[in-house]
Amino acid sequence: MLPEKAQQIAAEEGKAIESMEPDLVNKLRKLLIMSADFRVPLEKVEFIQSVMGLPLDFKSNLIPKYPDFFSLKVVYKKVHLEPNESRKKVRITKDGKSTLIDSLVAAAGIIAQEVTDDVRI
Numbered sequence: 184m185l186p187e188k189a190q191q192i193a194a195e196e197g198k199a200i201e202s203m204e205p206d207l208v209n210k211l212r213k214l215l216i217m218s219a220d221f222r223v224p225l226e227k228v229e230f231i232q233s234v235m236g237l238p239l240d241f242k243s244n245l246i247p248k249y250p251d252f253f254s255l256k257v258v259y260k261k262v263h264l265e266p267n268e269s270r271k272k273v274r275i276t277k278d279g280k281s282t283l284i285d286s287l288v289a290a291a292g293i294i295a296q297e298v299t300d301d302v303r304i
Contacts, residue, residue, distance in 0.1 A: 203236065207248055210235050215266050222265035225255065 185193070214228070214235075216219055225242065232241060246253045246264065254267045 200238070201225070201241070206240075207235070207237055207245060208252060211237075211245075211264070212252060212266070215264065222258065223262040225262040225264050228264055 205285075211228070228235075228237075232239075238245065246255065251267055253298060254265055256263050256265055
């Protein structure tokens, strides 16, 4: 059994990790938006996981915990992280153009540029 101080530190660490989770999810979502085809090979995410602050078990705990945002798909014999299909809604703009990136930007909570009178969010 751990001393009381060690138990307290362990509990605080768990709370800190839990409080960081929304930021980590947003970082992954933004990474997908910045990719050319809205998907990233999982091995590339693993390569930069420490830089992004992702936990070691992000594949088994973080990604499955957010099925509304992420899915794993095999493309060209490699596992890729991509946005869930429900998040790929196409948005029709005022001038009649539809863009996938606008909907992904909106899903990630990034404010995009203003276009005529219509503000894309």
